Amino acid sequence: MLYPLIAGILFGLYFSLVGIGLNLVFGVMRIVNLAHGDFLMLGAFVAFGVVSLAALDPLFAVPLAFVVFLVVGLVLYRLLVPRLQRAKDPEMLSIILFFGLSQVIEAVMTIGFGTSERSLPSRELGRSLAALRVRLFGGTVDSGPVEILGQSFPAPWLAAAITSLIAIALVYLYLYRSRLGTLTRAVMSRRDEALATGIDVHRVSAAAFGIGLGLAAISGVFAPFMFGSFTPAFGVDATVTSFVVVVLGSLGNPLGTALGGVIYGVSYMFVQTYLSSWADLLPYVLLIAILLLRPSGLLGRRVRVA
Amino acid sequence: MLKRAGAACAMSLALVASATAADAPSEIKIGTLFASSGRYASISMPVHSGLKLWVDAKNADGGVYVKAFDRKLPIKLVAYDDQSNTATASTLYNQLITQDKVDILVADSGSVLTAPAVAIARDRKMFLFDQTGTGASFFSKDNPYVALMADPVSTVWPxxxxxxxxxxxxxxxxxxxxxxxxxxxxxxxxxxxxxxxxxxxxxxxxxxxxxxxxxxxxxxxxxxxxxxxxxxxxxxxxxxxxxxxxxxxxxxxxxxxxxxxxxxxxxxxxxxxxxxxxxxxxxxxxxxxxPSQLAYEPDFGMKLAEFRAAWDKKYSDGKVEFGFNSVAGYTTALVIEKALSEASSLDQLELRRAVFGLSGKLKTLDGTFALDDTGGQIGELxxxxxxxxxxxxxxxxxxxxxxxxxxxxxxxxxx
Known part of the structure; x- marks a missing residue:
């Protein structure tokens, strides 16, 4: 019982990171970003590039991926979203548009890099921090598993979980302690009212879109370690799981996404333990259950308008 | 009288020959699927690339010899991308048979993407060249429209x-x-x-x-x-x-x-x-x-080292790995080539007869090609x-x- 519980919390915290960017984008713009998982896949390629081209610790890919995809998000927003929101039914149109974008990204990456699985050695993750620790405090570089309450877990899982907690805390601070974040929450709450009160909705939305893609790319950096390997086609499954995590928690609340991720992770590990053949059904079962029992999500205050 | 009979015979033979030449198609159509993306891309692309390598080599050499028309015919490879999706694969297998009217139907790699082809081929009475779909349920005595080319059937493999x-x-x-x-x-x-x-x-x-x-x-x-x-x-x-x-x-x-x-x-x-x-x-x-570690001595087709050299030359970008599956795709191609050189027509059951006739006699770089009576591969262990x-x-x-x-x-x- 203890092992799947701890594994589920670590695994789930990672999925919180996977979903939190989607939460921001959907919450602010009511846009269904079906290409979310593809940006995660691109983040994995950034990590791959950082290791294979620059021989650096994949952790360096975290800020790099965030900055690169923040900029990509700002540009994409300007190109796509204002036009989309002038349409009669932007939500429905966004599904088609971002599905198309997802296909294009996957096709381009397949042409460029082929279809084979890629991964990164687990010992590479955090080796710069380990070397720094050895220099400061002595000891040896240990790339083995980490012990939590007497149980062994892959070290990258802990690294991903800690990164996820930091990212959730930063998003929380952004939303609740910064001016732009306050405006973002206003847009999330009522976009039309925010517009009427003079809030620069496009500026707020563009920032949220950029941060959303940046967070997706950060989660992608850890994907080779969490899923064994990745391919250009990897994004679709990640998108589905992200939606489950976001809907489980609640829109617009980073703590909700964290909770959604942990519930998903713990449930997944227990299903793998006791009903392993059915593990793939879990996201869909959770999605149906939450929509039937509490459509606003576990931490939601009211039923979504979207 | 003898002269007349001889002349009549000669004329008949000439007519038959000209009729055969006239009936000969301009090309042999081989229809297949591959998965360029998705779960099965990494096993599908090497198999498809192995098959394609053979097609390109044969076409560069003037085509493949087809006994039914006593001539070499160029090969047209009709290949669609099923993206590792079985529903898409079902549609495309049907399209290959009903719209493209391929002469030879080759399944995608692996049992998951072969499964829809087995049922469709049986319904449409097309003989399926099953490359690496080893699922035991594909092979039964009442289904003459399938044979496994390059992997042992799953019930035997382990x-x-x-x-x-x-x-x-x-x-x-x-x-x-x-x-x-x-x-x-x-x-x-x-x-x-x-x-x-x-x-x-x-x-x-x-x-x-x-x-x-x-x-x-x-x-x-x-x-x-x-x-x-x-x-x-x-x-x-x-x-x-x-x-x-x-x-x-x-x-x-x-x-x-x-x-x-x-x-x-x-x-x-x-x-x-x-x-x-x-x-x-x-x-x-x-x-x-x-097979790459066992170095089988083939009596038909390239040796492993030759095939590896040809592979490295053709796929020098390294996007598709060389391995067992690439050998499997090439092995399928060799069985097709040998069957075409022995089948008296392109009738699907005649193709089956030719393929089963190779059982135990054909040695490729993948080992001895041997089928049981259901079409399951029992050689190449x-x-x-x-x-x-x-x-x-x-x-x-x-x-x-x-x-x-x-x-x-x-x-x-x-x-």
Whole structure:
């Protein structure tokens, strides 16, 4: 019982990171970003590039991926979203548009890099921090598993979980302690009212879109370690799981996404333990259950308008 | 009178010959599917590339000899991308038969994407050249429209592994076995076969863990912990290449060393697994020994070294790995070539007759092509081997079972 519980919390915290960017984008713009998982896949390629081209610790890919995809998000927003929101039914149109974008990204990456699985050695993750620790405090570089309450877990899982907690805390601070974040929450709450009160909705939305893609790319950096390997086609499954995590928690609340991720992770590990053949059904079962029992999500205050 | 009869005969022959020439198509259409993306891309693309290599080589040489028309005909390869999706594959198999009207139907790689083709080919009375779809349910005496080209049928394939456990296991101290498999036709059938071989043998071996997981599984950490709790002496993991990558990496990451660990793909796609898991993660892993390590002497087609050279020249960008599946695609092509050179027409049952006629007689770089009466491949068997690291830090295969082909002893338990 203890092992799947701890594994589920670590695994789930990672999925919180996977979903939190989607939460921001959907919450602010009511846009269904079906290409979310593809940006995660691109983040994995950034990590791959950082290791294979620059021989650096994949952790360096975290800020790099965030900055690169923040900029990509700002540009994409300007190109796509204002036009989309002038349409009669932007939500429905966004599904088609971002599905198309997802296909294009996957096709381009397949042409460029082929279809084979890629991964990164687990010992590479955090080796710069380990070397720094050895220099400061002595000891040896240990790339083995980490012990939590007497149980062994892959070290990258802990690294991903800690990164996820930091990212959730930063998003929380952004939303609740910064001016732009306050405006973002206003847009999330009522976009039309925010517009009427003079809030620069496009500026707020563009920032949220950029941060959303940046967070997706950060989660992608850890994907080779969490899923064994990745391919250009990897994004679709990640998108589905992200939606489950976001809907489980609640829109617009980073703590909700964290909770959604942990519930998903713990449930997944227990299903793998006791009903392993059915593990793939879990996201869909959770999605149906939450929509039937509490459509606003576990931490939601009211039923979504979207 | 004799002169007249002779003239009549000559005229008849000339008419038949001209009619045959007139009826000869301008090309032979081979229809197939491949998966350029999705779960099965890494096994589909090498197979497809192996087939395509043969098509391009034959066309450069003026085409393939077709006995039915007594001439060489260029090959038109009609190939669609099913993106690893069985629903898309079903539509495209139908399209190949009804709209493209291909002469020869070749399945995509692997049992999952072959499964829809088996039913469709049977309904449409098209003989299916099944490349690597080894699922046992594909082959039955009442279905004459399928034969397996390049892999042993799943009910036979794991026999060397099971036999090793049964005959050598008890002496080594193997008494408890854990069986983990992906729930698809390919690995599900192999799991059933292992289970049955062990049970029927009466050997003192107990299966202490027996679980299936979805083929899409990418995280095995909890499962590995559960297997460890069962304290097995040997772990048999049956999955596709991405499953093996994730499983072996997770085993490494949690620091567990099972006494014996068997996986399918370290042997079949060694380059891919080495790239993703690393030498250390593959050291001492038991796996199937591929044809590349056995160096079969073919009596038809290229030798392995020649094929490898041709592959490296054609696919120099390295986007598709060379391995067992690339050999499988080329083997399928050789069976097609040989069958076309022996079939008296392109009638589907005549093609079947030609293919079955090759059984036991055709030796390719993949070994001896041999079919049972249902179309299941029973030649081309892969012995059991163990991966070790040599003095140059490269992986090498040590064949450990059957004893008559073994070139080393198994290292058990894993150090």
């Amino acid at each position: 026999k060397p592994v099971a036999d090793f456990l049964i005959h050598d296991g008890p002496a080594l101290g193997i008494k408890k076995v854990a069986l983990l498999y992906s729930t698809n036709e390919f690995t599900g059938t192999q799991a059933t076969a292992v289970r049955n071989f062990l049970k029927d043998s009466g050997a003192p071996i107990e299966i202490v863990y027996d679980q299936g997981v979805p083929t899409e599984t990418t995280s095995y950490t909890v499962i590995i912990n559960n297997i460890r709790a069962a304290q097995p002496d040997a772990v048999i993991h049956l999955g596709y290449a991405p499953n093996d990558i994730a499983f072996l990496r997770n085993v490494q990451d949690v620091g567990i060393k099972f006494k014996m660990l068997f996986c399918i793909y370290p042997g079949l796609e060694t380059e891919l697994l080495e790239k993703n898991v690393g030498n250390k993660g593959l050291e001492h892993v038991f796996t199937y020994v591929p 892969t012995p059991l081997g163990q991966l070790e690291i040599d003095e140059h830090d490269h992986l090498k295969f040590v064949t450990v079972y059957p004893h008559e082909v073994a070139n080393g002893k198994p290292i058990y338990p894993r150090p």
